[in-house]
Amino acid sequence: MDSNYLIILFMLLGLLATTVPVFMALFFTGTVGLVFMLGIDAQIVIEVLYRSMDKFALVVVLFFILCGNIMTTGSIVQKLIKTANVMVGFLPGGLAMAGVLACGFFGAISGSTVATVVAIGGFMIPALIENGYDEKFSVGIMTTAPNLGIIIPPSIAMILYAMVSNDQIEALFLTGFIPGIMIMFMTSLYAYFYCKKRNYETLDKPSFKEIVAVFKESFWALCLPVLIFGGIYSGVFTANEAAVVACFYAFIVEVFIHKDMKIKDIKQIIISSAVTSATLLIIVAGASVFGEYLTFEQIPDKIATAVVSQISSPWVFLLAVNIMLLVVGMFMDIISATLILTPIFLPLLASFGIDTMHFGLLMTINLGIGYCTPPLGVSLYISGAVAGKNLVYVSKAVLPFLIIQTAILLILTYWPDLVLFLPRLVYGG
16 A cells, blocks of 8 residues: 555544544545645645535535424424324333334434434433333434434435435435335334333323324424425425425424414524534535545545455445445544545446445445444434433443344345335336
């Protein structure tokens, strides 16, 4: 290996190990590689920074962030949880199942795991514990179920992947429905048998009148995912426009119908969304500079050549990639990992006959699991703060649920037709 490559690698790892922010580590490493090792004019760095943020897909991400903050401030989240509870709350483990369903509902609007674990996990973990559920079980299920936020569309991670791979975002979104339903079903099934074995108390079965009342109360909240997906796949608006439509719809519902969000709250919501969006943008910018260095050095092509010469089976390749992505997810956030690794893996996919949308879904799930793995899993820290537990405790609590998600990941890895069923059904091919 070239000594320059080793210097760059150790520089990046060293910066990350010393807790330098990810975007700064990527930016400085990429800049050193471009300017000092390759001798390229420093102006190229400025051009890369501009190009990286001059993309319409990022506007979509910003609006989904704003939409999630509006819902968290208002009462849409509580209404989604109440709806899920009336659907399954009377079953053994029903309240836990309601939390999982609520994560699916919220994920179908926000597109973010972090937003989902804050909004749903922050509410459901105390609720489960107060209702007599085992604390470790409660923390585990409500730390991992929010991964649905980036699997069930719309997904911010998928938007970024499509930005790099040039896949049709509407078709890529469709790959997440079946995996999302599988995760919800298997997690709920585990909760059912776990809670039934321990004879946890269940809620009374709601009457038809109570069910109607809850659905009536939650009508406007439930219409939001219907509006998003109905509008996208009926052709009324694009996936990009859906983010803006969802944002305005959530605002009108919370302010004028539910009346749980005040006009005075708008300033704080916009500021909070702007801060989150700025964090995302600087990560995108830093990753793009590092990615530019990789491109100049033709590292993706060299890796592709090396891998193809060593591995001939697509099954072995996918297994190796899964292991690598699971490890990467432990140390790097999904945004940085997607922007850096996608250009490296894309040249390899054609060699092994792997569909780019199938791979995008696998990458999303792999890196999503990283939210729940130490040492840098964001969801672990959020849930730990809610429950007042340390990293080790939360890491042990999530194990059974990560095993479920990893098993589903393996099924999806070697059954691409299942992942691509809906995109092919809707768009052909």
